[in-house]
Amino acid sequence: DLLSLIDQASQARDALQEARHLQVISESLMGIFLKNMSKEVTDRFLHHMKTQVDALQSSIPDRLAASQKHLDHVLSLFYKCDAERLTKLAFADRHENETASKERSHILCRREEATAKLAADTCEKANAELSRSLQEDPTCQNWPALKALTAESAACKEPMEKETYEEYLERMRSEFDSQLLLFRQLKNVCSPRENAIVSCDEDKIAYIQKLQLCNTLQQHLEKESCSHAIEIRQAWNSYAGCFMDAHRRYQNEAAQAQQLQEAQLKEFQATKKIECMLGGFRSTEPKEVLRKCEEEVKNAKLPTDLQISIPCPPAYKFPAESLPAYPGSKEYGEEQYANVPHEAPVIQSIHCPVEKAANMSQVEPPSGCVK
Numbered sequence: 001d002l003l004s005l006i007d008q009a010s011q012a013r014d015a016l017q018e019a020r021h022l023q024v025i026s027e028s029l030m031g032i033f034l035k036n037m038s039k040e041v042t043d044r045f046l047h048h049m050k051t052q053v054d055a056l057q058s059s060i061p062d063r064l065a066a067s068q069k070h071l072d073h074v075l076s077l078f079y080k081c082d083a084e085r086l087t088k089l090a091f092a093d094r095h096e097n098e099t100a101s102k103e104r105s106h107i108l109c110r111r112e113e114a115t116a117k118l119a120a121d122t123c124e125k126a127n128a129e130l131s132r133s134l135q136e137d138p139t140c141q142n143w144p145a146l147k148a149l150t151a152e153s154a155a156c157k158e159p160m161e162k163e164t165y166e167e168y169l170e171r172m173r174s175e176f177d178s179q180l181l182l183f184r185q186l187k188n189v190c191s192p193r194e195n196a197i198v199s200c201d202e203d204k205i206a207y208i209q210k211l212q213l214c215n216t217l218q219q220h221l222e223k224e225s226c227s228h229a230i231e232i233r234q235a236w237n238s239y240a241g242c243f244m245d246a247h248r249r250y251q252n253e254a255a256q257a258q259q260l261q262e263a264q265l266k267e268f269q270a271t272k273k274i275e276c277m278l279g280g281f282r283s284t285e286p287k288e289v290l291r292k293c294e295e296e297v298k299n300a301k302l303p304t305d306l307q308i309s310i311p312c313p314p315a316y317k318f319p320a321e322s323l324p325a326y327p328g329s330k331e332y333g334e335e336q337y338a339n340v341p342h343e344a345p346v347i348q349s350i351h352c353p354v355e356k357a358a359n360m361s362q363v364e365p366p367s368g369c370v371k
Helices: 002-011 015-033 039-092 094-136 143-147 165-195 201-279 286-298 330-336
Strands: none
Touching: 039 094, 039 201, 094 165, 094 201, 143 165, 201 286, 201 330
């Protein structure tokens, strides 16, 4: 019966089920009009029905408000995602000042390295030219071998047959004088040129030390750049994941809110119709009452303060500029080492394990949302 149906409607947890019960009740009231009931029964029936209709009408704002509150909470997730993005990007940007400082130090060091390398190369080249000139000069070709002779190699020779002691001494003196003269002639010509070949060890050591220092500065620079590139990509990828999760939840909540609002509108119209018909229950012209009630609720809408507001969520924010280059990439080498002297070539020293950037396209807002 109708009293049982309206009790079921008031206890229904599903808004659509409740609206269906009320529509059945509103369509069935016409049959009650035609029944001949006592005044006492009619009064009890009307009282019970009005009480339940009032309770049902009063529950509509609470349901809609709860749905609005939940929808607003899900909408706030978009702003939370954006706040986290900004916080992480600001934290990552601390590397920029460090990177700029390390880049300046590295470039200055590489310039000094180029100067040190030039000094070492110049020294080696000069020595090579002097050595080549000595080797190519016929006069000095025998000087290294002659200079290497020891005193033992100048020992006296055996006397010749029938040679007197005096003759022997004269022969030895003549031979030694000849050897001494040749030695001194070659020494005077070749030794100054040979002595001009200086040690390049100091220049080499200075260059190697500078190279090692520059390599260390380069490693520090690339580590700082790598940390910056990683954190920037992590911030954007985290934002993309957060945004898409919020978008999926908001789409679901918006669809449920629209369904609830449609169900609550049907319930609102049904209770208004029942309320109207109960008001004319004792009329002698029930069909006229039904016509007026149907006309009254035909275009009835939920009051503005009971309608769920479904604003469109904020649009996805894309990076305003390209993500920073990372060590190991061609772009990083072109960007960071463009001003490094070619005399001090740089080989990128580390592999930067950056995340692949999320491939995001503009997502569509939920249908029916208000911009």
